[in-house]
Amino acid sequence: MQQRDVTLLMVIIILVGIAAWVVWPNNPGLHVQVGPLNLKREIKVHRGLDLQGGMQIVLEADQPAGQTVDGDAMAAAKGIVESRVNGLGVTEPLVQLAGTNRIVVELPGIQDPDQAIATLRQTGLLEFIDAGSTFLPPGLEVRTSYRETGEFGVVTPTPIPTTVLSPTQTLTPTATATPTLTPTLAPTSEVSPTAAVSPTPTPTPQRIVFRSIITGQHLKSAQVGQDEYARPEIDFTLTDEGAKIFADFTSANVGSYLAIAMDGVIISCPRIESAITEGSGRITGEFQLSEARSIVIQLRYGALPVPLKVIQNNTIGPTLGQESVEKSTRVGIIGVIIVLLFMLVYYRLHGIVADVALLIYALVTFALFKLIPVTLTLPGITGFLFSVGTAVDANILIFERMKEELRQGKRFSSAIQAGFDRAWTSIRDSNLSTFITCAILYWFGSNFGASMVKGFAVTLFLGVLVSMFTAITVTRTFIRLLYAIGGEKLRENTQWLIGL
Amino acid sequence: MTDIVGKRRWYFLVSALIIIPGLIAMGISLARYGSPLRLSIDFTGGALLELAFERPVSSAEVREIFVARGYTDTTAQNTSDANTVLVRSKDLESTEKATLEAVLAEEFGPVKELRFAQVGPTVGREVTRSAGIAVAAAAIAIMGFIIFAWRKVPNAWRYGLCATAATLHDVLVTMGLFSILGLVLGWEADSLFLTAMLTVTGYSVQDTIVVFDRIRENTPKRRGEPYELIVNRSLLETLHRSLATQLNAIFILVAVLLFGGSNIRQFIATLLIGLISGTYSSIFTAVPLLVVWEKGEVGAFFRRLLGRSRATA
Numbered sequence: 001m002q003q004r005d006v007t008l009l010m011v012i013i014i015l016v017g018i019a020a021w022v023v024w025p026n027n028p029g030l031h032v033q034v035g036p037l038n039l040k041r042e043i044k045v046h047r048g049l050d051l052q053g054g055m056q057i058v059l060e061a062d063q064p065a066g067q068t069v070d071g072d073a074m075a076a077a078k079g080i081v082e083s084r085v086n087g088l089g090v091t092e093p094l095v096q097l098a099g100t101n102r103i104v105v106e107l108p109g110i111q112d113p114d115q116a117i118a119t120l121r122q123t124g125l126l127e128f129i130d131a132g133s134t135f136l137p138p139g140l141e142v143r144t145s146y147r148e149t150g151e152f153g154v155v156t157p158t159p160i161p162t163t164v165l166s167p168t169q170t171l172t173p174t175a176t177a178t179p180t181l182t183p184t185l186a187p188t189s190e191v192s193p194t195a196a197v198s199p200t201p202t203p204t205p206q207r208i209v210f211r212s213i214i215t216g217q218h219l220k221s222a223q224v225g226q227d228e229y230a231r232p233e234i235d236f237t238l239t240d241e242g243a244k245i246f247a248d249f250t251s252a253n254v255g256s257y258l259a260i261a262m263d264g265v266i267i268s269c270p271r272i273e274s275a276i277t278e279g280s281g282r283i284t285g286e287f288q289l290s291e292a293r294s295i296v297i298q299l300r301y302g303a304l305p306v307p308l309k310v311i312q313n314n315t316i317g318p319t320l321g322q323e324s325v326e327k328s329t330r331v332g333i334i335g336v337i338i339v340l341l342f343m344l345v346y347y348r349l350h351g352i353v354a355d356v357a358l359l360i361y362a363l364v365t366f367a368l369f370k371l372i373p374v375t376l377t378l379p380g381i382t383g384f385l386f387s388v389g390t391a392v393d394a395n396i397l398i399f400e401r402m403k404e405e406l407r408q409g410k411r412f413s414s415a416i417q418a419g420f421d422r423a424w425t426s427i428r429d430s431n432l433s434t435f436i437t438c439a440i441l442y443w444f445g446s447n448f449g450a451s452m453v454k455g456f457a458v459t460l461f462l463g464v465l466v467s468m469f470t471a472i473t474v475t476r477t478f479i480r481l482l483y484a485i486g487g488e489k490l491r492e493n494t495q496w497l498i499g500l
Numbered sequence: 501m502t503d504i505v506g507k508r509r510w511y512f513l514v515s516a517l518i519i520i521p522g523l524i525a526m527g528i529s530l531a532r533y534g535s536p537l538r539l540s541i542d543f544t545g546g547a548l549l550e551l552a553f554e555r556p557v558s559s560a561e562v563r564e565i566f567v568a569r570g571y572t573d574t575t576a577q578n579t580s581d582a583n584t585v586l587v588r589s590k591d592l593e594s595t596e597k598a599t600l601e602a603v604l605a606e607e608f609g610p611v612k613e614l615r616f617a618q619v620g621p622t623v624g625r626e627v628t629r630s631a632g633i634a635v636a637a638a639a640i641a642i643m644g645f646i647i648f649a650w651r652k653v654p655n656a657w658r659y660g661l662c663a664t665a666a667t668l669h670d671v672l673v674t675m676g677l678f679s680i681l682g683l684v685l686g687w688e689a690d691s692l693f694l695t696a697m698l699t700v701t702g703y704s705v706q707d708t709i710v711v712f713d714r715i716r717e718n719t720p721k722r723r724g725e726p727y728e729l730i731v732n733r734s735l736l737e738t739l740h741r742s743l744a745t746q747l748n749a750i751f752i753l754v755a756v757l758l759f760g761g762s763n764i765r766q767f768i769a770t771l772l773i774g775l776i777s778g779t780y781s782s783i784f785t786a787v788p789l790l791v792v793w794e795k796g797e798v799g800a801f802f803r804r805l806l807g808r809s810r811a812t813a
Contacts, residue, residue, distance in 0.1 A: 382771075430706035
């Protein structure tokens with residue numbers, strides 16, 4: 001017995017232990033906290049739309065032929081679609097860009113697909129709202145007068161209780177409202193000193209209907225600029241009507257906060273530094289360049305920046321999905337059992353070793369699917385089964401080579417060694433060619449939302465990768481240990497035992 | 501030693517006997533549907549709707565309802581049982597779909613939507629184009645890889661080209677049979693078909709590489725032996741493995757075919773055809789082609805053909 005084999009055995013046992021833990025049903029997930037490192041991860045099987053039912057739609061920028069779409073505009077549209085998808089209350093939705101002008105949306109288990117499409121295609125609403133003396137942290141969902149009644153607060157005769165902070169409400173200082181982090185709002189012509197602002201309390205915002213001052217239709221343009229300290233800032237100009245309203249409002253409310261909200265969600269909350277009468281202003285603060293850009297995109301494209309049309313729709317009912325899960329599970333199990341039996345009958349003792357390696361292979365691959373995570377689809381499961389074939393093929397190549405070497409009269413131990421060494425080049429080259437195919441399938445699948453093709457490529461790739469470890473390293477370690485322990489007794493009967 | 505390579509003309513004949521009817525079917529299909537295979541909405545654009553009723557319905561009656569509302573290009577068929585109907589039509593707006601489902605419910609009682617797919621016509625064209633690019637890219641990449649991996653063997657590029665020729669053989673066999681099944685059973689190629697084709701080509705190359713690997717190993721060992729003999733020996737040495745692997749894969753696929761869902765049956769059948777063709781082609785196409793090339797038989801064949809035509813002229 002060699003030291004290397006024992007070490008490898010240890011590695012294999014640990015690996016199997018980890019894999020078994022990952023695969024274990026109702027896995028609690030990862031919750032590790034070591035110093036600054038905080039790992040929190042749910043570990044579970046992600047089922048594709050075809051297995052659990054749901055809707056996949058591909059949206060395309062609806063533009064005249066030949067006209068290209070601005071990348072920023074698509075990114076903004078994606079962000080808006082994403083926020084609307086989140087509003088639908090679907091678990092684990094997926095929104096991603098595909099190609100230059102498409103957005104793929106996946107909504108698992110959606111109840112009313114037609115309603116969902118209507119929601120995704122509607123236009124979004126950008127508002128500047130009067131936050132009074134309250135700093136509203138970005139991401140906060142608020143109620144606004146324009147969204148509730150379609151009217152601006154200024155027109156409403158009875159003022160909505162925005163500026164009043166009722167004393168009964170719990171006041172908690174917001175962590176985000178540290179002085180330097182608070183953006184400020186000032187006219188472009190003036191230099192704004194970054195004045196220190198004391199942290200402001202936030203009321204429970206759900207109850208208050210904030211006053212809408214202007215909406216996206218009053219905004220003429222917005223871009224990222226630089227302040228005097230070369231920090232990114234946001235410059236914007238308003239339409240004539242917007243400028244007038246803005247002038248009146250800001251002159252009366254210097255020192256108050258003016259929040260910017262998209263579909264009722266705060267994206268920025270600058271403080272009014274001084275009256276803005278010229279119809280152009282700037283938002284300063286300690287933004288990252290990327291933050292400033294994303295705010296500008298939302299300012300500019302409050303509504304969907306490009307009209308979207310549904311060019312592809314694939315809806316699978318939940319019953320069909322459930323049926324597919326049952327059938328594919330059964331198929332997977334039957335397929336693996338057939339392979340196990342085949343190897344056992346054909347290669348006997350080595351067949352048992354190959355079977356153990358194959359079970360480890362299945363365990364590790366499935367654990368990887370759960371960890372990465374890989375979304376399982378019907379073609380994905382087929383890809384996995386196909387890779388089972390490849391895993392077994394590697395063992396067949398090795399065992400056939402051993403038999404061949406034995407027939408040529410080689411000594412037993414060198415024949416075993418030669419089986420692994422000589423079979424390696426063909427295993428390596430044939431698997432490399434499979435990887436090439438996988439890469440091209442993946443490219444094809446990502447390019448136009450054919451996630452089925454992509455799923456196949458991913459599972460096949462992972463499967464073949466794992467098989468190179470289990471079918472070669474695991475099998476070799478087991479066989480060497482087997483003969484080291486079994487000794488002479490085993491060697492005497494090898495003819496029959498390995499099916500020569 | 502069994503002489504496999506020597507009987508190469510017979511293998512080419514067998515291949516021709518399978519491929520030619522397929523080519524004819526593709527020709528008929530081209531004339532009838534405008535493409536060598538019947539294409540699904542993934543490639544042509546359109547809508548597909550699978551509905552489950554609570555009682556048996558006739559697909560013809562369902563079709564009538566679609567036709568009556570102006571969808572004249574509609575086809576309908578029963579799927580897993582008499583209660584379910586699969587409808588294919590031109591592009592269907594979701595509002596239109598809701599109306600049609602209401603009409604159907606009125607006529608046949610409660611109806612449940614099992615699946616709905618819709619693809620715009622431009623997307624369909626684009627998919628067809630990228631599918632073509634994907635297949636061509638895969639072929640070129642793998643050919644390049646083989647030429648690189650066999651660079652130490654004389655005439656490495658022959659190995660690349662012969663492996664590609666064997667792959668082309670499998671593509672033709674699979675597409676041909678699929679085209680025949682399209683004419684007979686109405687099978688339509690969808691994006692899963694493409695997945696199957698690419699898998700088949702991957703598998704075929706994998707199989708060919710195993711045999712070529714043995715030739716690569718034997719060539720320096722048996723210097724002085726005629727090329728044909730080395731090749732034949734390599735073939736025989738890897739035959740066991742080819743058969744064992746092949747049987748295994750066939751067992752799995754037959755199991756999937758018997759117990760899997762009806763929605764992937766076409767996919768599995770395509771894989772099965774391709775797999776069998778892939779094993780056949782690596783033994784009986786790729787390797788004999790190497791020998792044909794080595795002996796210059798292609799040139800000789802044409803010279804003889806020319807000579808004969810000159811003689812008759």
